[in-house]
Structure formats: structure tokens, C-alpha cells
Amino acid sequence: xxxxxxxxxxxxxxxxxxxxxxxxxxxxxxxxxxxxxxxxxxxxxxxxxxxxxxxxxxxxxxxxxxxxxxxxxxxxxxxxxxxxxxxxxxxxxxxxxxxxxxxxxxxxxxxxxxxxxxxxxxxxxxxxxxxxxxxxxxxxxxxxxxxxxxxxxxxxxxxxxxxxxxxxxxxxxxxxxxxxxxxxxxxxxxxxxxxxxxxxxxxxxxxxxxxxxxxxxxxxxxxxxxxxxxxxxxxxxxxxxxxxxxxxxxxxxxxxxxxxxxxxxxxxxxxxxxxxxxxxxxxxxxxxxxxxxxxxxxxxxxxxxxxxxxxxxxxxxxxxxxxxxxxxxxxxxxxxxxxxxxxxxxxxxxxxxxxxxxxxxxxxxxxxxxxxxxxxxxxxxxxxxxxxxxxxxxxxxxxxxxxxxxxxxxxxxxxxxxxxxxxxxxxxxxxxxxxxxxxxxxxxxxxxxxxxxxxxxxxxxxxxxxxxxxxxxxxxxxxxxxxxxxxxxxxxxxxx
Numbered sequence: 001x002x003x004x005x006x007x008x009x010x011x012x013x014x015x016x017x018x019x020x021x022x023x024x025x026x027x028x029x030x031x032x033x034x035x036x037x038x039x040x041x042x043x044x045x046x047x048x049x050x051x052x053x054x055x056x057x058x059x060x061x062x063x064x065x066x067x068x069x070x071x072x073x074x075x076x077x078x079x080x081x082x083x084x085x086x087x088x089x090x091x092x093x094x095x096x097x098x099x100x101x102x103x104x105x106x107x108x109x110x111x112x113x114x115x116x117x118x119x120x121x122x123x124x125x126x127x128x129x130x131x132x133x134x135x136x137x138x139x140x141x142x143x144x145x146x147x148x149x150x151x152x153x154x155x156x157x158x159x160x161x162x163x164x165x166x167x168x169x170x171x172x173x174x175x176x177x178x179x180x181x182x183x184x185x186x187x188x189x190x191x192x193x194x195x196x197x198x199x200x201x202x203x204x205x206x207x208x209x210x211x212x213x214x215x216x217x218x219x220x221x222x223x224x225x226x227x228x229x230x231x232x233x234x235x236x237x238x239x240x241x242x243x244x245x246x247x248x249x250x251x252x253x254x255x256x257x258x259x260x261x262x263x264x265x266x267x268x269x270x271x272x273x274x275x276x277x278x279x280x281x282x283x284x285x286x287x288x289x290x291x292x293x294x295x296x297x298x299x300x301x302x303x304x305x306x307x308x309x310x311x312x313x314x315x316x317x318x319x320x321x322x323x324x325x326x327x328x329x330x331x332x333x334x335x336x337x338x339x340x341x342x343x344x345x346x347x348x349x350x351x352x353x354x355x356x357x358x359x360x361x362x363x364x365x366x367x368x369x370x371x372x373x374x375x376x377x378x379x380x381x382x383x384x385x386x387x388x389x390x391x392x393x394x395x396x397x398x399x400x401x402x403x404x405x406x407x408x409x410x411x412x413x414x415x416x417x418x419x420x421x422x423x424x425x426x427x428x429x430x431x432x433x434x435x436x437x438x439x440x441x442x443x444x445x446x447x448x449x450x451x452x453x454x455x456x457x458x459x460x461x462x463x464x465x466x467x468x469x470x471x472x473x474x475x476x477x478x479x480x481x482x483x484x485x486x487x488x489x490x491x492x493x494x495x496x
Contacts, residue, residue: 001133002156003126003178005171009034009162010066016102017059018067019093021086021110021125023078024052030110032162036065044072052076054085055473057092067106071096084408086124087131091474094132094157103152109161122159122166123174129157130178131474131482136189176302177489181482183207184288184295188466188480192267192284197243197315200264200287204245204294204313211249211301218244228358230339230350231314233331237271237324238317244355245290245313247297249304255495256366257308259359260297260488263348263372264290264315271318271344272326285480286348288466289371290315292484296492299485305492312359314351318344330429334358335451338429346433348372349444353451360455367396367456369491370448371484372463377440379464386412387465387483390445393456400458400491407486411460414442421446460484 009032010018018037020030027045029038040062044050050058054076059069073093075081090107097105107125133154159171187195187203201217208215220241223232228244235242245264265286269275275283290313297311325331329341331350335357339350352370360368378388387404389411391397397413404411420442423435431450435443445459465483469475 001130001154003130003159003171003175004156005122005159005161005166005168007161007164010106010160013066015067015104015106017069017071017097017100018106018108019071019073019097020108021073021075021089022052023075023081024054026078027052030108033108034065036062037067037070039063040070041072050074055092057096068102069100083120083124086121087128087408088473090125090128091132091472094129094474097129097157098133098135098154101152102154104156104158105154106158106160109159109163109165111163111165120170122161123170125159126171126174127178128474130175131181134182134185134476136186136479138190173303176299177486180295180299180489181485183298184291184482184485185476185480187291187294188285188288188482190284192317195266195284195287196240197264197266197317198240200266200290200313200315201243201245204247207294207298207301208247211298213297213301214248216246218246226334227332228334228354229331230333231316231354233325233329233341234271234318234347234350235316237319237321240266240317242314242316244358245315247311249297249300249309251304251306251308253306254308255306257310257363258492258495259310259312259363259365259368260293261312261352261355261359261368261370262289262291262293263287263352263370263374264313265318265348265351266315268318268345268347269320271347272320272324273343273345274320275345282467285467286373287315288373288480289462289484291480292371292462292482292488295482295485296488299489300492303489303493305495307492307495309492310359310363310365312355314355316351318347333451337431337450338426340426340429340432342432343434346444348374349433349447353448356448356457357451360452365455368452369400369458369460369488371460373466374461375441375444375463377437377444378461381414381441382412382464384464384469386410388441388445388461389413390416390442390449390459391457392449392452392454396456397458400460400487403487403491403494407490409465409483409487411487414445416442416446
């Protein structure tokens with residue numbers, strides 16, 4: 001879908017829908033709105049059909065003019081207005097527009113309360129509409145009926161900005177952010193028989209070629225020679241070969257180096273420690289950390305932050321067969337530590353641990369973030385609206401939390417007291433891959449701490465936020481959310 005910025009008013013061409021945003025009980029018609037449209041909105045205000053309450057949207061039909069429909073969207077009280085509220089309101093509008101069977105729509109930009117000009121409104125509305133209008137229909141046949149109306153889908157949204165309260169660059173930035181998240185969603189939504197480790201590597205190569213990044217894919221034989229014992233141990237039960245994907249963005253005058261690691265388990269059956277059958281189909285989402293890194297790298301190649309950024313994805317399936325890792329097996333990690341496998345369904349920490357150790361040794365970064373759908377325990381602890389975090393560096397974690405607040409990808413720090421680490425000490429090896437069930441999200445993250453040394457590091461457990469999120473305007477009610485993409489973008493952009 002295309003989103004464009006235009007400072008002149010809608011012309012004679014009729015739009016499928018024209019959207020307006022209003023603060024609660026501050027229902028003033030924007031200057032310059034044509035008479036037939038003004039009449040329709042005035043009636044909605046007078047009859048209190050629309051009051052501007054948060055999450056309220058009303059569609060009215062004008063008697064004529066440049067739009068077939070008008071959609072009035074409420075922002076709530078002006079004192080509560082912030083960037084996330086703009087994104088969510090625009091996301092709700094985007095969902096509605098995408099369901100209207102229209103090809104072209106518009107949004108009328110108006111000054112927010114207080115008369116703030118050049119606000120981020122254009123960026124946030126563009127981002128929200130792009131995210132809210134996202135649909136995944138790759139495997140659904142398009143309707144074929146006599147009525148051509150059935151075949152229409154939203155192709156273009158114009159942001160009409162007669163008072164010049166935003167800029168074309170701000171709108172373009174919002175579009176870039178939205179497109180990167182939608183890319184991550186699509187990668188996550190593909191079924192596991194399509195989105196294999198090999199396909200994930202192909203997607204990384206395509207993104208790198210498009211954005212001018214360097215991409216290398218390490219194959220099984222090279223991983224064997226280099227000693228990626230944990231990653232290879234996870235992949236043993238699958239016929240799909242594992243991949244270690246590395247994508248590099250190099251800044252013109254870098255202010256440091258960041259490494260982003262994304263867990264890429266393209267399907268997780270649990271291995272020999274087989275998961276229950278109920279909802280196992282959702283385990284295609286176990287590569288959403290990888291999807292976030294690929295989406296972020298796609299955007300980073302466009303926004304060009306002032307820091308080198310390295311994206312690393314350890315990709316594998318986790319399946320049971322005669323060669324699969326068994327509970328009690330011991331694997332030598334890339335770092336040299338021996339890890340006792342007590343539960344083969346705790347595989348994400350194994351592949352991410354090898355990737356962290358490799359990335360730190362190879363690129364010597366200033367800081368590292370890993371994203372992984374690591375534990376069901378994090379879903380129990382935080383639900384679906386916050387990502388859990390574990391760190392070895394409180395100052396760096398504050399930067400990550402701040403990037404989450406700015407982007408909308410909310411992060412909540414979890415405790416990391418040394419007592420939690422006691423349960424990870426191995427009986428026969430240096431480490432074991434699980435402790436007790438208590439505090440499972442914490443101990444899962446602290447397992448990874450053993451592979452980062454003193455480099456500032458934050459682990460983000462996105463098990464609850466990668467899919468299954470409800471009631472947020474710009475997030476689909478089903479499927480992958482693309483969580484983490486915007487956080488990584490903002491962290492890299494603000495690096496100093």
C-alpha cells in the first residue's frame with residue numbers, strides 16, 4: 001500500500017473514505033472542508049452520534065463531495081494525547097479502511113490541541129495506518145465475482161495537510177517503520193513448511209541486496225568446524241539444514257557497533273520433550289525474534305543510523321527423530337562450555353547462546369540485544385502487553401526500555417539476582433539448560449548471560465508479545481505482531 005503526503009485539498013476525484021481525527025468534545029470542523037462533507041459531520045456532532053471518545057469511530061455518508069464515506073475517529077481527552085495514542089487511533093482507522101473494499105482513501109490532518117506545528121502527527125498516522133491496514137492473505141484465493149467491488153483492496157492513502165502541520169519526510173519515516181514491521185509479520189505468518197531455515201536465509205539475502213547490506217550464511221559443515229555444538233544439537237532431529245545468518249550495516253562514521261540476535265526456530269515441536277498437541281501450530285511463530293531482526297535490518301538500511309549494526313539469526317527446526325538430542329545429552333557450546341540438556345524444549349536458549357558468543361567474538365560490539373520467544377513463563381508473568389527483559393548492565397537496559405517506550409514496544413525489566421543462577425549449574429557439565437519451573441523467564445534469560453561476558457547485553461523475551469495480542473489498534477487480532485522491529489530501529493537511531 002502507498003501512503004503519500006499532499007498539502008492541497010482533495011480534488012474532484014472521489015475517495016472511498018476520508019478520515020478525520022477529533023479530540024473528545026472539541027468537535028470543531030477543520031477549515032477548508034467542502035460544504036457537503038461539513039454538513040454530514042455537523043449532523044454527527046449535533047446528534048451526539050460521535051463525541052470523540054477514545055477508541056470511538058463512526059462512519060457517516062455525505063450527500064456529495066469528494067468522498068463516498070467519512071470516518072470520524074476519536075482520540076479521547078486532549079490532555080492524554082501522545083504519540084502512541086495517535087498510532088493506535090490511526091491503526092484502528094487503517095483496519096477499518098482495509099475492510100471497506102475501497103482502493104483509495106484519505107486522511108485530513110488538523111492541528112492537535114495547543115496548536116503544535118510540525119508535530120510527529122504525520123509520522124505516527126502514516127505508521128499507524130500502515131500497521132493497522134496490514135492483512136496476510138498469501139494463502140487465500142481472491143474473491144472472483146461479477147461485482148468488481150469484491151476484488152478491490154486498499155492501494156493508496158493520501159494524507160491531506162492543507163495547514164502544513166507535518167512534512168513529507170516525517171510521513172516517509174512513518175511508512176518506513178510500518179513497512180519494516182509488516183515485513184516481520186509476514187515472515188512470522190508463513191507456515192513452517194514454507195518458512196524453513198533455508199527460506200529465512202533467502203529472505204535475509206534479498207533484504208541485504210535491496211538495502212546495500214552485507215549478508216553471509218554459514219552452513220552446517222562450517223558450523224561443525226567452528227564448534228557450534230548447541231545450535232547443531234537442536235537441529236539434529238530435522239531434515240532441514242540449520243543456518244547461521246549474519247547481516248551487516250556499516251555506518252559512514254560509526255559511533256560504535258550494535259549486535260542484534262534473533263531466535264530463528266522456524267518450528268518448535270519441543271523435540272524429544274514433545275509439546276502437547278493443542279496449539280502446536282502456533283510454534284511457527286518461534287522465529288519471531290529472527291523476523292524482528294530481519295525487519296529491523298531492512299529499515300536500518302534505509303534510515304542509516306550513526307552506528308554499525310550487525311543482525312545475527314541462528315535458524316533451525318526443533319523436531320524429534322532417531323538422531324535428535326535426548327534429555328541427558330551434553331553439547332559443547334561455541335564458547336567452549338559444556339551444556340547438559342535436561343529438556344529439549346528449552347532449545348531457544350541453546351541456539352541464541354551460540355549466536356551471542358559468536359557475535360561478540362567476531363564483531364566486538366559495544367552492546368548486544370537478543371530477541372527470543374524464549375519462555376511460556378514470561379507470558380504467565382507479563383501477559384501479552386509487555387516484553388520481559390534480563391540484563392547484565394542496568395545503564396544499557398535503561399536505553400532499551402526508553403526505546404521501547406518511544407516505539408510502543410513496551411519492555412518490563414525482570415530481576416536477575418545471582419540466586420536465580422544457582423539452579424543452572426550442571427551436574428555433569430558446566431551448565432544445564434533448565435532450572436526449576438519457578439522464575440522460568442528469569443532463569444532462561446540468565447542462562448544466556450553465560451555467553452556474553454562483560455559486554456552490555458539485554459535479553460528480550462517476546463513470547464507474550466510476538467503473537468496473541470488483542471485490542472491494540474495497529475496490531476492484527478491474529479498472527480504475528482512484528483514486535484521488536486521499531487524498538488531496534490529507535491535504539492540504533494538514538495545511539496551516541
